[in-house]
Amino acid sequence: MTSLDRWLSNAAAILLALLWVLPLIYAIWTAIHPAAYEARFVLTAPLSLENFVKAWDAAPFARYFLNTFILVTTILIGQFILCTLAAYAFARYRFPGRNILFTLVLLQLLVMPDILIVENYRMIRSLGLVDTISAIALPYIASGFGVFLIRQSFMTVPRELDDAARIEGAGALSILWRVYVPLAKPIYLAYGLVSVSHHWNNFLWPLIVTNSEETRPVTVGLSIFSTSDSGIEWSVINAATLMTSAPLLIAFLLFQRQFVQSFMRAGIK
């Protein structure tokens, strides 16, 4: 690559990055300036943290935050356990119906719960779970994507390790826990991050099944907060957006290297 090429492609990379980060920059701009500067970009605009205070006072974001946290954790733990067990079976066991079951699992890669909102709502209602955090989590607890990924990684575990543990008299679950899971750590990290960011930001399904402050996740809270019929207050909405996205943003900043590497090692490609 010539140095001109290199220079050009670096410039393109940075230009694209600026374009990509523009919404975030705008969010920060409006959040730290008074509302009058929402559409005026003068460097002498006074700074203020009032928007954060306003947003915090206007809606129970602490509660929404807690709801999202519980939701994301529940889903993640559920997915890890269920997907690990199923992935182990599909990777190492032969049993009748295995191929059909695996096809059924993969089917969920396409027919996601996000699409089946009408019937899933009916299902949740018949279980009497409307307006609970469990209702938001349940359809996502078993994930075809998770089973598939973890199975891929388990299949790369050498049989010999498995056999050695078996000879020592370890049971199936103990082998799974002591041999397979540790070797698949990167996939858990990668999958975990994808799952967390997906469910942190999920909107439609929680919108449908929640009715109250006690269950509403951050996304639904934000949407309710911003759709006031009187006019959009960008400064306050963006302050709220930043407050609620901060944990994920920071987590990504801290873990981005490990994140990419785990994807690499996980062999998601």
Added chain:
Amino acid sequence: MTRRDWIHGWLLVLPAMAFLVLFTHLPAITTIWNSFFSTPRGRRPAMFVGLDNYERLLNDPIFWKVLTNNLWFALGTIPTSIALAIAMALFVNRRFMGRGFVRMAYFTPTVLPLIAVANIWLFFYTPGFGLIDQVIGLFGYGQTNLLGEPDTALAAIMVVTIWKEAGFFMIFYLAALQTIPPQLTEAARIEGANGWTIFRRITFPLLMPTTLFVSVNAVINSFRLVDHIFILTGGGPDNASSLLLFYIYETSFRFWDTAYGATLTVVMLALLCLLAIGQFFFFDRKVHYK
């Protein structure tokens, strides 16, 4: 295959299968079942109506409109976001000043909730004082109303979608790029191949499995990502930017016509199955030879 083995196998699969059946397979089947009934209203119970809902579907201009919109949406977002994702991955796969910032910038949309950033995009698109109009105003251009005109509303929605997706897909490509042995490209370079040839002949083919994986995701997302429509256009003007899932939501949860909502979902399922038949086999073959 011992008996104990298959009991174990079944037991291990059982919990995941139970949830999958309860929230994916069963609802998919009841969707089809309910599409043959009328919507129960407070005063009237559901009745078997045969193919009435499907007949209505065929005669529903809004259905055809959102379906066409959705196809354009898929065509417009999938290739663009994949191409951008590859470009981004290639950019940040090299060392240069500011790589950390660039990588973070590409990834921010994945971390920010679409429903919240939609408000920011709404400001960008606002006629007159919005960012786009302020910028083009500097060059002497007049006001635009991208969200308020039927010709541009869907495209404006697509831009937001691409912005949202490309950075996420980049991660997969980045991981894949890092597994390509540098010797391969080195050798090609020594033989005098230029950057484009190397990409076309070596890198891109090696990225093929990733492209498959990502494109499956992108296809699903083109049916699934409707959050921003709620804020940006509400599907307007006159359904010009409405997509199938958004229409399903409106029909089922605003108009409370759940039977017709189910009928629309059946169409969505059928479309996905068609894509599944196409893509799944391709995908599966790749998986096996790995």
Added chain:
Amino acid sequence: MFAKFFQGAAMTAAMAIAGTLPAKATDLQFYFPVAVGGGAAETIESLTKEYMELNPGVNIDAVYAGSYQDTITKVITASRGGNAPQLSVALSVDMFTLIDEDLILPFDDFIKTEEDQAWLDSFYPAFMENSQTGGKTYGIPFQRSTPVLYWNKEAFAAAGLDPNTPPANWTEMVEMGKALTKRDANGNVLQWGVRIPTSGFPYWLFQGLTTQNDVILANSDGNQTNFDDPKVVEALEYLVSLSEEHGVMEPGIVEWGATPKAFFEGQTAMMWTTTGNLTNVRKNAPFDFGVAMLPANKRRGAPTGGGNFYLFKGTSDEQLSASVDFIKWITEPEQSAKWTMATGYVAPRPATWDTDTMKAYAKDFPPVLVARDQLEFAVAELSTYQNQRITRIFNDALAAAITGQKDPATALQEAQAQADAILKPYRVGQ
């Protein structure tokens, strides 16, 4: 914190299981939308708190459910899920939908004394139009509004117009709009004359135009619309002509949410929006502004809008009487005055306007009286059975005409045909 959450979750679960069993007689759940920014939610909460202090036996859980659209969706979802709130504020126009879903109760069963009857009769008739059908009262007006015209006095002066005279009729609005529309050397618009937002729910402001053109959009039984009436077509032609012919309004769909900001930024010299925005405009407009009734054509006119209190089925008698008692209390002049001052909503009873607090407030800030005075000319907001769908059809037709996809007459005829098909079953046996 976790312990508390799980406790809460367990309680919710227990309540869900209990389902049909009546909860403690005096526990009330109350959904409310906040369509207007600012202190509205706080005011509701402080009012409920005040009520609970006065009535120690009653416990009211006020749940902020988002926009009107969200609230009605949530109310229906919750009721279908078997845990309806006892009372809710929801759009007055959703009355027929709620009746059709068999979710609400009329207030008539609770009107026992003469005093009660006097209370029911003490609301502005314009607001009651959307609250009664078939001789029964299903809604009690609470957070009601009506659209008004806001104008930028400085922009008027700069354009050589009298800053204290808003347009009185359609022709004047166009003429003034032309004077107010400023373009730069390239012909790019710097300031529009007028802004009538058309995103989301364009039918509402459009109903201002149809009323001024002396036509009613739907009958009071909610089963017959009038979309293809020549007068409706004429009103739509006028709306379209504002941008197409006269060039005084931004072409295309005009975003509702960005409208106040556009006004503050000097992007438009006049705007039509809800009186509920009054407090917002007063606080944020960096210039002197005026508020006027909407301009007249064949007559003066505007729709009413906003929310009513509804009572929900599946509630014990004790809860119902407690709910009615609370509604009576909160619509009393003193409370109602607080609410109006905090939000800009129109107090729904003349008595409120006679309180000393309101008189002092109106003296200090006369524009609040505009909405009240306009009530004399106001009509019921478009409301039918299957309201969400009917208004959606109508909105789509308006959008198609505004964006030039269809001509007004065709768009409205198609909309009428679609509405007829949906409403036909509701005409049988009535």
